[in-house]
Amino acid sequence: MYDSESMWREVDAYFAGELVPEDEALVLARESGPRTTMPKAEVAPNQGKLLALLCQMSGAKRVLEFGTLAGYSTVWLARAVGADGQVTTLELEEQNAAIARANLERAGVADRVEVRVGSAADSARRLIEDATEPYGFVFIDADKPSNPTYLKAALELTHPGSVIVIDNVVRNGAVVDADSSDARVQGVRTVLADIARDERLEATALQTVGAKGWDGFTLIRRTR
Numbered sequence: 001m002y003d004s005e006s007m008w009r010e011v012d013a014y015f016a017g018e019l020v021p022e023d024e025a026l027v028l029a030r031e032s033g034p035r036t037t038m039p040k041a042e043v044a045p046n047q048g049k050l051l052a053l054l055c056q057m058s059g060a061k062r063v064l065e066f067g068t069l070a071g072y073s074t075v076w077l078a079r080a081v082g083a084d085g086q087v088t089t090l091e092l093e094e095q096n097a098a099i100a101r102a103n104l105e106r107a108g109v110a111d112r113v114e115v116r117v118g119s120a121a122d123s124a125r126r127l128i129e130d131a132t133e134p135y136g137f138v139f140i141d142a143d144k145p146s147n148p149t150y151l152k153a154a155l156e157l158t159h160p161g162s163v164i165v166i167d168n169v170v171r172n173g174a175v176v177d178a179d180s181s182d183a184r185v186q187g188v189r190t191v192l193a194d195i196a197r198d199e200r201l202e203a204t205a206l207q208t209v210g211a212k213g214w215d216g217f218t219l220i221r222r223t224r
């Protein structure tokens, strides 16, 4: 047998060392996580690179992110869309937004990222009201009970072909407890059921282990 958590961590570090070089701006963005209201919630380096690759594979030039925190995934996505791309990222806390803006500035992508402060549901509603140009890639990674609300909003803000990724759909296996009293678990279960019922959407979910423990992503493609 082996100590799974430490091995997952070691393998993640090995993969990141081989394939996921971080410049100083990414390192500082990741290391500023503990100064946010939710330490350790940022994606792992190899997950940030995964988001960047998925974004590029989708061809998206416009990205919408629910949940900014320190902006670590935001830097990955902003670099993925390139200098002619655009990222809108929604953050509840001004304290976190200020940290994110500094990280985005240091990463050289502040000009292509808008950090909107306030409840992500309100900010998304405003984007819909303003008939914002659709986004090609959406990353849903804010408060988990609101996942169904964020997916609904994402469907008002995307086009056929858009890709939507949802973080944290496993949470140490808690997701299989249908009777869970945890609103975060129900937020995941409800959004998965909503996805399954929506004929516009093709989706899967994957479990991951690594630096962030046992968790997972849902990957969605909007077909029409």
Ligand code: DHB
Pocket: 038, 040, 041, 042, 043, 141, 142, 167, 168
């Ligand atoms: C938490 C939130 C996240 O988005 C994440 O990736 C990990 C943990 C949390 O709420 O603790």
Ligand code: MG
Pocket: 041, 042, 043, 141, 167, 168
């Ligand atoms: Mg997350």
